[in-house]
Amino acid sequence: MPEMVDQIFVICKHWLLGFAPAGVQPIFSALLSVVPVLVVFPLLFAITTVLERKGLGRIQNRYGPNRVGPCGFFQPIADAIKSLAKEDVVPDTADRVAHFLAPLLLVAAAFLAYAVLPIGRNMVVANLNAGVLFFFAVGSMVELAVFMAGWASRSKYSLLGAMRAIAQMISYEVPLVLASVVVIMAAGSLSTVAIVNAQASYTGIWPHWFVFTPWGFAGFVLFMIAATAESNRSPFDLPEGESEIIAGYYIEYSGFKFALFFLGEYLGMFATSGMAITLFLGGWAAPFSFLTWIPSYVWFFAKLLTLIAGFIWIRGTLPRLRMDQLMNFAWKFMLPMTLLNIFTAGVWHFTPAGYARWLVCVALVVAPFLLLSRGLQQEKKYGMRSYRFAE
Amino acid sequence: MTVSFFILAALTIAGTVAAMSLRNLVHCILALTLGFAGLAALYLQLGAQFVGFTQILVYVGAVAILAMFAIMMTQRAGAVAQPASSSSRTRGWITGGMTAGAVFAVLAWAIHASAALPQTLPPQALPSQPDAGVRAIGNALMHGFVLPLEIMGLLLTAALIGAVLVAMQEKQEMP
Numbered sequence: 432m433p434e435m436v437d438q439i440f441v442i443c444k445h446w447l448l449g450f451a452p453a454g455v456q457p458i459f460s461a462l463l464s465v466v467p468v469l470v471v472f473p474l475l476f477a478i479t480t481v482l483e484r485k486g487l488g489r490i491q492n493r494y495g496p497n498r499v500g501p502c503g504f505f506q507p508i509a510d511a512i513k514s515l516a517k518e519d520v521v522p523d524t525a526d527r528v529a530h531f532l533a534p535l536l537l538v539a540a541a542f543l544a545y546a547v548l549p550i551g552r553n554m555v556v557a558n559l560n561a562g563v564l565f566f567f568a569v570g571s572m573v574e575l576a577v578f579m580a581g582w583a584s585r586s587k588y589s590l591l592g593a594m595r596a597i598a599q600m601i602s603y604e605v606p607l608v609l610a611s612v613v614v615i616m617a618a619g620s621l622s623t624v625a626i627v628n629a630q631a632s633y634t635g636i637w638p639h640w641f642v643f644t645p646w647g648f649a650g651f652v653l654f655m656i657a658a659t660a661e662s663n664r665s666p667f668d669l670p671e672g673e674s675e676i677i678a679g680y681y682i683e684y685s686g687f688k689f690a691l692f693f694l695g696e697y698l699g700m701f702a703t704s705g706m707a708i709t710l711f712l713g714g715w716a717a718p719f720s721f722l723t724w725i726p727s728y729v730w731f732f733a734k735l736l737t738l739i740a741g742f743i744w745i746r747g748t749l750p751r752l753r754m755d756q757l758m759n760f761a762w763k764f765m766l767p768m769t770l771l772n773i774f775t776a777g778v779w780h781f782t783p784a785g786y787a788r789w790l791v792c793v794a795l796v797v798a799p800f801l802l803l804s805r806g807l808q809q810e811k812k813y814g815m816r817s818y819r820f821a822e
Numbered sequence: 823m824t825v826s827f828f829i830l831a832a833l834t835i836a837g838t839v840a841a842m843s844l845r846n847l848v849h850c851i852l853a854l855t856l857g858f859a860g861l862a863a864l865y866l867q868l869g870a871q872f873v874g875f876t877q878i879l880v881y882v883g884a885v886a887i888l889a890m891f892a893i894m895m896t897q898r899a900g901a902v903a904q905p906a907s908s909s910s911r912t913r914g915w916i917t918g919g920m921t922a923g924a925v926f927a928v929l930a931w932a933i934h935a936s937a938a939l940p941q942t943l944p945p946q947a948l949p950s951q952p953d954a955g956v957r958a959i960g961n962a963l964m965h966g967f968v969l970p971l972e973i974m975g976l977l978l979t980a981a982l983i984g985a986v987l988v989a990m991q992e993k994q995e996m997p
Contacts, residue, residue, distance in 0.1 A: 529852065561871040561956045568875040571883025575855060578890055582848060594894075622954050710916075714856060 433724040440467070464556045468545045475735075476697045477507035483743045488745035510690075516666050522585060525683065528584035534684065534691035537576035542571040547623045548705045551715045551728035555624055562623040563615060566706055567608055570661070574600050575697060577670075577680050580692070584683035592679025596670035596753065599660055602761040603667075607657035607703075609769035613650045613776040614641050614710040623706075627714030636720045640713040645742070645792040646776040649800075651711040653769055655738075659702040660761070662696060665746040666742035670752060704738040705731075744754035764803055771799045826867060834860030847893050857888045872956045 435442070440597040444463045451459040481496060481504055486494025521530060547562035549555040559565050565742035574597050581593020615621055618629040630640050641647035658665040671679035681692040709716060712734050715727035752760070782788045837857030841850045858881040865874035964972050 451893055474839060526849075529849075561875050563955070564872065564879070568878040568883065571879055574883060578887065582890075597891075601884070601887065619948065685845040 432724075437552055439726075440551070447525050450774065451547050469542065471543075471700060472545065472701060473694060475633045475701060475732075476694055479697060479701075479739055480510070480693075481506045482739075483746075486740075487558075487747050490744075514687050514690040519686045519688065522667040522685075523569060524585040524685050529579045530683075531688075533576050533583060534681075534688045536579065537573060537695035538691050538698065540569050540572040540576060541695045542700060543572075544699070544702040545705070549624050549714050550705075550731050551722070551726065554715075554728060558622060558624045561621045563611060563621045563626070563706075563710075566623075566702075567604070570699070570703075571696075580684070581680035584680075586683050586787065588676045588678075589680050589682045592670045592676050592682070595676075596663060597679055598763075599667060599670060599757060601658045602711075602758060603660035603765070606653055606755035606761065606765035606769045607661055608655060609766070610650045610654040610772065611706070611710050612769075612773055616773070616776050616780065617641060617647075619724060623709050623714075625731050627709055627716065629695065630713040631716045633720035638713055638716055638718060638720070640716070641709065642711040642713075644779060645789070646779055646795045647711055649768070649772050649775070649796045651707065652764060653772065654707050654711065657765065658700075659705060659742065659745065660757075661701040661703060664700060664742060664782075666749040666752050667757065668733045669757060698741065701735065701739070702713060704735055704742075707738065708734045749802065758806070761806055766798065767803060771795070827864070830860050830863045830867065834864065848890065848965055849890050851893070852884055854889075857887065858882050872959050 444460075447463060448460055461605040484506070485495040485497075485503065496601060499505040499509045521527060526700075544566055546556045547559055547565050550728060577596045577600070578593050581596070583590075583591045618626040619627060620629075630638065632639050637643070642651045663670050671681075676682075681689060686691060708731065715731045717723045717725060717727075717730055773793050778795060779788060779792050782791065832930045834857050837855075840853035841857060841864050843852060844850045858877065862877035862882070865877055950997055
C-alpha cells in the first residue's frame with residue numbers, strides 16, 4: 432500500500448497515457464509531465480508570498496496581510512487580480528521588443544530548471560545524463576534576461592541594477608558550481624536521479640545523505656550562501672536595493688510583467704533549493720529508515736518548505752551587504768573555501784573509513800575556515816563606528 | 823534530416839544573419855545569442871549533451887554577457903552604427919565571401935578526408951550510437967589528454983593574472 436501511494440502520480444500518468452492514440456503518445460506523455468510542474472510551483476509561489484509576508488511581519492513586530500480570506504491566506508488571489516487589472520506601462524524610450532521579451536525569458540529559464548529535479552521516486556521530467564550541467568546552463572540564461580530588462584528600460588536605475596545583478600550572479604555562480612562538484616565526485620555521475628539514488632540507503636536508522644560528511648556539510652552551507660546570492664535575496668539583494676536604486680532592473684515594469692519578474696525570482700529560488708536538496712539532503716529520501724512509508728514527494732516538499740523558511744528567516748534578520756563586501760566575500764572567502772572543499776572530498780574518497788578519516792576531514796574544513804575568516808578580519812581593523820556626516 | 827533540424831538550422835542562421843545586419847550593437851548581441859542557443863540545440867539533437875550544455879553555459883551565459891559589458895564600457899549604450907558607404911560595402915562583401923568560402927572548403931575537405939563518412943567504412947565498423955557521453959569525455963580528459971588540459975589551464979591562469987595586472991596598473995596611475 433505505501434508503494435501505491437508513493438507511486439500514485441506515476442500510475443495515474445500511465446493510466447491517462449493509455450487513452451491516447453499511439454501517434455500522439457510521446458507528446459501527451461511530455462504534457463502530462465510538464466503541466467503538473469507548471470501548476471504546482473506557481474501555486475507554491477503564491478503560498479510562499481503570503482507566508483513570507485506574514486513571517487516578515489512577525490519578525491518586524493507587525494501583523495502582515497490579514498484581511499483577505501481566513502487569516503489573510505487568500506492575499507495572493509487579490510494580488511494576482513490587481514496585477515492583471517493594472518495598466519501595462521512601457522516607457523516611451525524603451526526598446527519595446529527586448530522590454531517585452533525579458534520577463535518571458537526569465538520565467539522560461541526558471542521553469543526549464545525544473546526539468547531535471549527529481550520531485551519523488553520515478554518523478555522527474557527528464558533524466559538527463561548531464562542533469563546538473565543542464566541545471567547550471569539554464570540558470571546562466573537568467574543573467575541575459577536580467578540584462579535585457581535593465582538595458583531595454585532605458586533608465587539609469589534599471590541599468591545600474593542590472594549591472595549589479597550580473598556582477599553578483601557571475602561572481603557567485605563560480606562558488607555555486609564548485610560547491611556542487613564535491614557531490615558529483617562522490618556520486619560519480621552528473622545525473623540528478625543517480626545522485627539521489629547514491630544517498631537513498633541507510634545505516635541503522637541514519638541516512639547516507641552527503642550533508643552528513645565534513646565536505647558535504649561545508650559544501651551545503653557554501654551552496655546555500657551562493658544560492659541566496661544567485662536568487663538576489665537578502666542579504667544579497669543589492670540589485671533591487673530600494674533605498675539606493677528603487678527596484679533595480681525591473682523598475683520600469685508594471686502590471687503583470689512585474690508579477691512575472693517576481694514569479695521568476697521565486698521560481699529560481701525554489702529551483703536552487705530543490706537542487707540543494709537533491710545534491711546534499713538526499714532528494715526525496717526519508718530522513719530516517721522507519722519513515723520511508725511516507726510518500727517520497729511529501730519529503731521533497733517538506734525539505735523545500737524548510738529551506739524556504741530558512742530563506743525568509745535570513746531575509747528578516749540580516750542587513751544588506753555593500754557592493755565591495757559582496758565581491759570580497761565571493762572571491763576571497765567563498766572561492767578558496769570551495770576549492771579546498773573539493774580537495775577535502777578527494778581526501779575523504781581515498782582514505783579508508785574510520786575515525787581518522789573524520790578527524791582529518793573535519794580539520795581540513797575547520798582550519799581553513801578559521802584561518803580565512805581571521806585573516807580577512809585582520810585587514811579590516813574594526814574600531815569604534817565613526818560618522819562622517821552626522822554628529 | 824528531420825523537421826526539427828531544419829527549424830533549428832533556420833533559427834541559427836536567422837540569429838547570426840540578424841547579428842550581422844542589425845544596426846544597434848546590443849540588438850546584434852541578443853541576436854547572436856539566439857544563434858548560440860540554436861547551435862547548442864543542434865548539438866543536443868546530435869546526442870552530444872555535454873557539448874550542448876557547455877555551449878549554453880559558456881556562450882549564452884558568459885560570452886554574451888562579456889560582449890555586453892565590453893560594449894557598455896567602450897561606447898554609449900545603444901548607439902546606432904552608421905550604414906557603410908557603397909564602395910567599402912562591396913569590398914566587405916568580397917573579403918567576407920572569400921573568407922567564408924575558404925573556411926567552408928577546408929571544412930568540406932576535412933570531413934571528406936576523415937573516416938567519419940559512412941561510404942569510406944564498412945557499415946558494421948560504425949557504432950550505432952556515437953560515444954559522446956559525459957563519462958567518455960571526462961575519462962578522455964583525465965586519462966589520455968590530461969597534459970593538454972593542464973597546459974590549457976596554465977595558459978588561462980596566466981591570462982587571468984595578466985588581466986588582473988593590467989587592471990591594477992591602471993588603478994595605481996590614478997592618485
